Amino acid sequence: MIALIGNPDPLTYSVASALRAQGRPVVICRLVDHDPEGDLPGDQIAFRIEHLGTLLERLVAMGVTEACLVGAVSRPRVDPSRIDAATLPLMPRIAAAMREGDDGALRALIALLEEMGLAVRAAHELAPSLLPPAGVLSVARPARSHEADVLRAEAVHRIIAPADIGQGLVVRDGQVLAVEAAPGTDWMLRSLRGQAEGAVFYKAPKRCQDRRADLPVIGPATIDRAREAGIAAVVIEAGGVMMLNREIAVAHADAAGIVLWVREPGP
Numbered sequence: 001m002i003a004l005i006g007n008p009d010p011l012t013y014s015v016a017s018a019l020r021a022q023g024r025p026v027v028i029c030r031l032v033d034h035d036p037e038g039d040l041p042g043d044q045i046a047f048r049i050e051h052l053g054t055l056l057e058r059l060v061a062m063g064v065t066e067a068c069l070v071g072a073v074s075r076p077r078v079d080p081s082r083i084d085a086a087t088l089p090l091m092p093r094i095a096a097a098m099r100e101g102d103d104g105a106l107r108a109l110i111a112l113l114e115e116m117g118l119a120v121r122a123a124h125e126l127a128p129s130l131l132p133p134a135g136v137l138s139v140a141r142p143a144r145s146h147e148a149d150v151l152r153a154e155a156v157h158r159i160i161a162p163a164d165i166g167q168g169l170v171v172r173d174g175q176v177l178a179v180e181a182a183p184g185t186d187w188m189l190r191s192l193r194g195q196a197e198g199a200v201f202y203k204a205p206k207r208c209q210d211r212r213a214d215l216p217v218i219g220p221a222t223i224d225r226a227r228e229a230g231i232a233a234v235v236i237e238a239g240g241v242m243m244l245n246r247e248i249a250v251a252h253a254d255a256a257g258i259v260l261w262v263r264e265p266g267p
Helices: 010-021 049-062 088-098 102-115 144-163 185-191 220-229 246-256
Strands: 002-006 026-032 044-048 066-069 168-172 175-179 200-203 233-237 259-263
Touching: 002 010, 010 026, 026 049, 044 049, 049 088, 049 102, 066 102, 088 102, 144 168, 144 175, 144 200, 144 233, 144 259, 168 185, 175 185, 185 220, 220 233, 220 246, 246 259
Parallel strands: 002 026, 002 066, 026 044, 200 233, 233 259
Antiparallel strands: 168 175, 168 200
């Protein structure tokens, strides 16, 4: 049995669907910041961060042997009065992890899972079809200006990656208009609404990140936010960014005249 752990989102359910199609039993572990109300489906468990130790013990007792960290990354507030006995010894590590960037926090959680004997698997390993093939998927083709801005974006991305800040940025005419930070891609793109005409949105994993967790993902909603911002080209790293509902995403790009390019990473 495999556990999908995090804040469930469309990626979580895509991975769960792929696993079930393979005949593999799945349990979705939903991180919440409050006590759950009502009953959850039989294949789901809700847990608070203050009960992480108990969750891990429960998963092992259920026969779970593998785990995948998938879903939106969040940092719920810890209520010291709610920490249970199984989680108390872990709290110094949990508190330190929550002060790190996303990659640092997820590395700490991966270590805890492995110490419990769980093999940590990547979402794209479990559902390889989520990684689109390299090439230009849209009708619109990259212009020379797009290629130049992609090179600039890739260079800046390499510089900010060690700081564990974000996975995407927007560039126009060599100028960085925005860098993704903690609020995420959608927030960044919404902040540029109507202000990024002709720009390139570039997204790739951090060079230093553990790709078993938080591999970037885009989908039709990303294309829609890019259109609202005025972005001309969405460029993602081949083999490093997952795509939800690929056919719909391509259709949205074509309807908006946006270049959708799955580009091999530079050296």
